[in-house]
Amino acid sequence: EPEVTQTPSHQVTQMGQEVILRCVPISNHLYFYWYRQILGQKVEFLVSFYNNEISEKSEIFDDQFSVERPDGSNFTLKIRSTKLEDSAMYFCASYIGTASSYEQYFGPGTRLTVT
Amino acid sequence: AQSVTQPDIHITVSEGASLELRCNYSYGATPYLFWYVQSPGQGLQLLLKYFSGDTLVQGIKGFEAEFKRSQSSFNLRKPSVHWSDAAEYFCAVGAITGGFKTIFGAGTRLFVKA
Numbered sequence: 001e002p003e004v005t006q007t008p009s010h011q012v013t014q015m016g017q018e019v020i021l022r023c024v025p026i027s028n029h030l031y032f033y034w035y036r037q038i039l040g041q042k043v044e045f046l047v048s049f050y051n052n053e054i055s056e057k058s059e060i061f062d063d064q065f066s067v068e069r070p071d072g073s074n075f076t077l078k079i080r081s082t083k084l085e086d087s088a089m090y091f092c093a094s095y096i097g098t099a100s101s102y103e104q105y106f107g108p109g110t111r112l113t114v115t
Numbered sequence: 116a117q118s119v120t121q122p123d124i125h126i127t128v129s130e131g132a133s134l135e136l137r138c139n140y141s142y143g144a145t146p147y148l149f150w151y152v153q154s155p156g157q158g159l160q161l162l163l164k165y166f167s168g169d170t171l172v173q174g175i176k177g178f179e180a181e182f183k184r185s186q187s188s189f190n191l192r193k194p195s196v197h198w199s200d201a202a203e204y205f206c207a208v209g210a211i212t213g214g215f216k217t218i219f220g221a222g223t224r225l226f227v228k229a
Contacts, residue, residue: 031215042221043159043205048214056214091159095215102147102166102209104217108158 002026004107006092012113013082021077021110023092030097032075033104034067036060037089046090049075050097082114117142117210119220127226128196136191136223138206147209148189149217150180154202162204165189176200201227 005024013019025032034046047057049067066078075094079086089111093104118141128134140146150162163174170182180191189206206220 033214033216035217043207043217043219045216045218048216050214056212056216093217102211102215103149103161103164104209104215106159106161111156 002105004092004094004105006090006107006110008110009108010111010113012115015084015114016081019079019082019112021079021090021092021112023075023077023107024073025075025092025094026096026105027073028096029094029105031055031095031104032067032069033093033095034077035091035093035106037091037109038085039088043091046077079112082112084114087112087114117208117218119206119208119218121204121206121220121223123223124221125224125226127228129228130198131195134191134193134196134200134225136204136206136225138189138191138220139187140189140206140208141187142208142210144211146189147211148180148182149207149209150174150178150189150191151205151207151219152176152202153205153222159205162191196225196227198227198229201225 007022032049035043037043047061048055064080068076089109091109092107095104120139148165151159162178165172165182203222205222207217
């Protein structure tokens with residue numbers, strides 16, 4: 001069964017550094033997402049991406065964040081200058097884009113630790 | 116605005132006992148509803164989903180959920196809990212707007228006692 005993959009599984013970075021989290025969505029999916037889960041809290045929507053542009057973003061997704069689909073397979077989340085409060089698990093997801101099967105497939109997550 | 120409420124932060128049940136986790140949603144149209152399970156430090160595993168049709172849906176690991184439109188609820192049930200079911204359970208609704216995002220509830224942590 002096709003799956004969403006994410007790399008790395010764990011990233012440690014220093015405050016103020018830039019990080020890029022990588023995701024490979026399922027190949028025939030059209031919508032891509034990033035979600036965040038701070039330890040012990042619920043999963044929060046960050047951004048959705050369709051047709052090479054952001055279709056929706058949350059209040060969390062400020063100017064420090066950006067997303068990109070640099071080629072036909074990868075989908076990345078960049079945090080320009082990390083803060084301690086960016087420490088969280090980041091989940092990538094993809095959705096095929098048809099109403100007959102509205103389901104997002106989630107990757108295993110990248111745990112980001114900012115020190 | 117769409118939202119999901121899971122009124123129970125944590126629940127403790129005895130192994131072999133039945134389980135019901137509550138979920139209420141707020142959504143203007145026909146909702147797309149999901150239950151996910153998450154073990155500590157792990158990712159999200161989809162237990163079951165409801166899009167349309169039969170309001171009682173069966174999922175993996177012996178779980179089921181019932182959609183009740185009149186109560187805006189989608190409660191998760193299992194007739195006999197196993198120790199391995201101890202985990203965090205998230206109810207979620209799919210928001211068919213702009214980006215088709217998923218909105219999660221705060222989660223219910225299930226503890227299973229021997």
